[in-house]
Structure formats: structure tokens, C-alpha cells
Amino acid sequence: MGGEVAGNAILEIGDLKKEFGGLIAVDDVSFDVQRGEIFSIIGPNGAGKTTIFNLISGVLPTTDGEIKFEGDVINGLKPHVVAGLGLSRTFQNLQVFNNMTVLENVMVGRHLQSSYGMMSAGLRLPGGRREEKEIIDRSMEQLAYVGLDSMADVGASSLPFGQQRLLEIARAMATEPKLLMLDEPGAGLNRPEKEDLDALVRRIRDSGVTVLLVEHDMAFVMGIAERIIVLDYGEKIAEGTPEEIQSDPEVIAAYLGHEEIRVI
Amino acid sequence: MVGEEGWSRYANIMGLGVFIAIIVVFGLIETIEPFGLRFRDLTGGMITFDTLIRIGILTIVVVGLNLLMGYAGQISLGQAGYYGIGAYVSAILCTMAPRHHLLPGISDTWWWPWLVIVVAMLVTGGFAYLIGKPILRLRGMYLAMATLGLGVVMYTVFREGGGLTGGHDGISGIPRLSIGNFTFWPIERYYWLVWAVAIAVIIIGLNVINSRVGRGLRAIESSEVAASTMGVDTANYKVQIFVLSAMMASLAGSLYAHFQALVAPGPFGFVPSVELVCMAAVGGMASVWGAALGVTFFFLVKEVLRARMHQLLGVGGEYELIGYGIILILVMIFMPQGLSFGGAKALEWLRNLKVFRRAGDKETEPRAEQAV
Numbered sequence: 001m002g003g004e005v006a007g008n009a010i011l012e013i014g015d016l017k018k019e020f021g022g023l024i025a026v027d028d029v030s031f032d033v034q035r036g037e038i039f040s041i042i043g044p045n046g047a048g049k050t051t052i053f054n055l056i057s058g059v060l061p062t063t064d065g066e067i068k069f070e071g072d073v074i075n076g077l078k079p080h081v082v083a084g085l086g087l088s089r090t091f092q093n094l095q096v097f098n099n100m101t102v103l104e105n106v107m108v109g110r111h112l113q114s115s116y117g118m119m120s121a122g123l124r125l126p127g128g129r130r131e132e133k134e135i136i137d138r139s140m141e142q143l144a145y146v147g148l149d150s151m152a153d154v155g156a157s158s159l160p161f162g163q164q165r166l167l168e169i170a171r172a173m174a175t176e177p178k179l180l181m182l183d184e185p186g187a188g189l190n191r192p193e194k195e196d197l198d199a200l201v202r203r204i205r206d207s208g209v210t211v212l213l214v215e216h217d218m219a220f221v222m223g224i225a226e227r228i229i230v231l232d233y234g235e236k237i238a239e240g241t242p243e244e245i246q247s248d249p250e251v252i253a254a255y256l257g258h259e260e261i262r263v264i
Numbered sequence: 265m266v267g268e269e270g271w272s273r274y275a276n277i278m279g280l281g282v283f284i285a286i287i288v289v290f291g292l293i294e295t296i297e298p299f300g301l302r303f304r305d306l307t308g309g310m311i312t313f314d315t316l317i318r319i320g321i322l323t324i325v326v327v328g329l330n331l332l333m334g335y336a337g338q339i340s341l342g343q344a345g346y347y348g349i350g351a352y353v354s355a356i357l358c359t360m361a362p363r364h365h366l367l368p369g370i371s372d373t374w375w376w377p378w379l380v381i382v383v384a385m386l387v388t389g390g391f392a393y394l395i396g397k398p399i400l401r402l403r404g405m406y407l408a409m410a411t412l413g414l415g416v417v418m419y420t421v422f423r424e425g426g427g428l429t430g431g432h433d434g435i436s437g438i439p440r441l442s443i444g445n446f447t448f449w450p451i452e453r454y455y456w457l458v459w460a461v462a463i464a465v466i467i468i469g470l471n472v473i474n475s476r477v478g479r480g481l482r483a484i485e486s487s488e489v490a491a492s493t494m495g496v497d498t499a500n501y502k503v504q505i506f507v508l509s510a511m512m513a514s515l516a517g518s519l520y521a522h523f524q525a526l527v528a529p530g531p532f533g534f535v536p537s538v539e540l541v542c543m544a545a546v547g548g549m550a551s552v553w554g555a556a557l558g559v560t561f562f563f564l565v566k567e568v569l570r571a572r573m574h575q576l577l578g579v580g581g582e583y584e585l586i587g588y589g590i591i592l593i594l595v596m597i598f599m600p601q602g603l604s605f606g607g608a609k610a611l612e613w614l615r616n617l618k619v620f621r622r623a624g625d626k627e628t629e630p631r632a633e634q635a636v
Contacts, residue, residue: 057493058492058493059489059492059493078492078497079489079492079493080492080493080494080495080496080497080498082493083492083493083494083495084495088493088494089493091489091490095487095489095490096487096490097482097483097486097487097490097491098486099482099485099486099550100479100482100483100486104479104482107476107479108479108480108483108491108494108496109494110476111476111479111480111494111495111496112494112495114476116475116476116477117477117504118472118477118504118505118508120475121471121472121475121476121477121478122468122469122471122472122475122508123468123471124471128475128476131476132475132476135476171494172494175494175495
């Protein structure tokens, strides 16, 4: 598949732990994501996949453990600082900005690629206007990239569900991330939409962006991921290539306990 | 391709044009009185320069409040306090400084009051910054209560400030604003000044909303988590908009001081703060235009009730407040998003008609499952 692994880790997770009250949501999970790969986290509902995303992106504080991005420890940083390092994400339960148009949603993603502030905005100073034009141009490019450019002026909330997922990806890509984290991007999509998503994720990877993917759809993950870890009750129970994962007895047991595993 | 920015800009410029035209036409008719025609006669003394100046001044406050509440989603129940700081700083520095010969050669010039307006805005902004840092960590009800408390504290300082604020009697003898020998008085001159400032503030508000900063704010209102992961420094932006709205209130307060020539604690207490929030809500939360609309509606209803209540029902006095409350309730029931919402809907309808755009079929996904 997608060529050899570059050999240097972009994201290193070491003994990551998260407790909510007495509940341990993530229990000493460790893994490395290599630059330029599509890496997937799978597991039954409640396994702690989304929690790991929230920990990495700074939305939730970690209880213990270490998150390193490009060699630097990033736990404890605020989400907007983490975003500034080149780490962007989408949300499982969509977090599209419903009070804006499709284009404006993506323009928010250009926030860190521009810098003009309140004063420049209020008085429409030339510097800000120049940046604004740049923001619009780049955002339209991102919309074209996911195939939503014809919907630019539509209110984001009036988009069909599948397109809202694409919009979140476009918005995240507008931040020019080095690592893109997709939280169940295929959930709620129909088959043709999933095929488009498959192609889009590969295109994103081929453009040099590392992809970290949480997904439910086994066929989708097995087809696209280069390496996979499996979580169950917050613990990592397996790590390997799709082939290794599919034949792992512990994985099969974990899935049989919750839901049926459909392997190709 | 035109793009949403293009459209909303077009709509806003149109709106601004219509708005300015109304202000100018009214001002000219009242000043020139063509064929003896005067609005104050036509409206039974309800719409006068006095009313419209008050509407203009409060529009400035409510534009700021609207940015804070409608766009950034942060409530302030103490906005009248900042309005008061502006008024009192202007009142104090424009009366005491010349009287006590502070800064001779500066405090007795025509530009001293203008300088004081800027100083007042900076003082209020600085104060809002120091307060906003800790207070804006609170959310919803708690933020409402904290800002309410803050407003009460400011009001108490105005009322109990002794010699500095003049206590209950306040400060009188505040000079009119002037440029060189040109004084912004009589009242029609002040009308032009206030509305020029109000329109400038509206334009600034519109610019802020349709900018990088404004999108960041709207993002916070829609989903704070998503906004922060897109790189928006949510805490910082909330403070910034809090400061901006306080500075707008301060500017309005200064204009009020120079209009009344008298500043007393009355208009800066808790009830005025609530009224300001009502004006923003009635006009439409996420709409700079709603600010002007809300204030105007509020004033006109108040004036109509005051003038007509006794004729309609044969009662007077405090009963106007009941009618007033009922009207507010009706507006909020039938137009929960405010008066400007109806206008926006109509525009959207026209726009869809024009372009014949097909927005895709809306699918909803019954999905609430969330891993941990």
C-alpha cells in the first residue's frame, strides 16, 4: 500500500491515561504514528477512541502519560495552541458552525494562516483586506478539494449530513495541518459517499498530510489504513497491519462481545 | 463568483444606504420644515430630535452589546455601568478640570472634551479588560450574575461617590461639544453629530463581524470546542469583544453627558442594563441592524404608550409599563429571533428566488452515540 513508512514518528503517545471520576476511559495506551501514513484507531463503542482524540487535540486534559508531536511534548497545551502546531481534527458528532455559510466555515479554518486583528477589522485597513482576499481564495480551493465549491454560499446547516462531514474535513484542511485526525468520517454515509471519502483520504495522505483515523466501518478501515491499533475498554489490545489485526484472536473476541465484525 | 461575503456586503451597503437616507431625510425635514411640515407635529410630539438623539446614543451601546451577546454568545447585565463610566469621566473631567485649573491651556480648550471622550473609552476598556479576564471564564447564568453584580457595584460608586460624582444630584454644567467656534448645539446640530458617530459605530460593527475576528467570534457562539481546535483563542477573543463593547458603551455615555449637560446615577443602574439587553433581544441578537431596530422599537412603544395609554384605556401612569411588558412578551413569542430576523428571512427568500438555487435535500441523522 501507500509506499514505505518514512521511519520518523510525527506523533508519539506514551502511557496515555484518562480518568473521568472513577472511570478509566483510556488506560496506559501507547502508540506512534509515522509521518505520511494512514493510521487507524478502532474498537467497540466506549473503547475510548474519541477520548484519545480529545486528549491529543487539547480539548481534554490528560490524567497521565505523554503526547509528543514532532518530538515536543504537547500535553497541557490549549486547543488553539495545538492547532497552531499543525494538528487539526474533525468531530464524530458534527461541529459545523451552523450560524455561518459553507465558505465561512472553511474561512475559520484559515484563522491561524492570517493575523489581522480587531482594529484592522473594524476600520477595514488595507492589510486586513489583503489577508481577507487570501483567506477567501485559499478557502475556495479547500472547498473545491472536497467537491463542495458549488455550495460555498449555502448556509452550512442546510447541507445534507454527508456533505457536512466533507465540510469538516475541508475546514480542518484549511488549517494546513501536518497531522489530520478524522473522527468517524464515514459514520452516517452511504456507500457511494464512502467510496468518495476513501479517495479523499488517500488524496490527503498523498499530499503529504499524515492521517489519524477513528472509524467503525471495518471494511473501510481495513481497505485504507496502513497500521491499526485496537482499543477495548480503554486498553490497547492489538497493534499491526490490517491483515494482522483481522487474524488476531483477542480482537475477534472483543468484537464478538459487542458487535459483528465484517471483514471484507 | 459572488460568494457569501459579496452578498452580505451588498446587503449591508444597501441597508446602510437606506438607513443613512432615513436619518438625513428626517434631519432635513425637521430643520428646514418644508411647507410647515414637522415630524414632531405629525407624530403628536413623539418623534423629536430629543427622542432620536437618545435612540442614536443607545444604538451605540446596543451595537456593542449585540456583538458581545449575539455574536460571541456572552451575556452582560452590567452594560449600563460602562455607559456610566463614559458619562461620569466626561462629566468629571470636563467640569472639574477647568474649574480647578488642572492642566491649564489644555482643559480649557475646545478639544479637551473630545480628548476626554477618548480617555474615557481607554479607561473603560482597561477596566473591562481587567474584569473580563477572570469573569469571562464563567458561563451562562454565572456570567450573567457576575456582570449583574459588576453593574450594581459601578452604579453604587456613581451614587455614593461623594464630591467626585455628586451623589444623587450628579454633576451639572457639562459643556457642549464644539470644534473651534462651531458648537454642536442647538439640538439639531447634536442630532447630526450623534448619528454620524452611531453610523460609524454600526459600520465598525459590520466590519468586525465580516472579518477574521468576527468569524472567530461566531465560531465560539456556535461551537467553542470546534472554534478552539481551528486555532481560535477563545478566551482572548471573548475578552477582546467584551472590551470593545465596553468602549462603545463608554463612547455613548460621553455623548449622553454632553447632550444632557447633567449626569446623575439614574440611567446607569440595573434596570437600564436589563433594558439594554431587552433592546438587543427585541432587535435581533445576531444583527448589528437589530441594534438600531431594537432601540427604536423600544423607544417608540414607550412613547406611544406614554402618550396614548390614557386615551385608549382611560388609565395612565404606571399602567404604561404593563402594556410595555406585554408587547415585549409578544415580540419574543412570535419573533424569538428578534425584529431583524423577519427582514433577513425576506432577503433570503428574494435571493433564493433570484438565483433559483437548490439547497440539497436535508437529511437528518438520528445519531447521538459518543465514545465515552
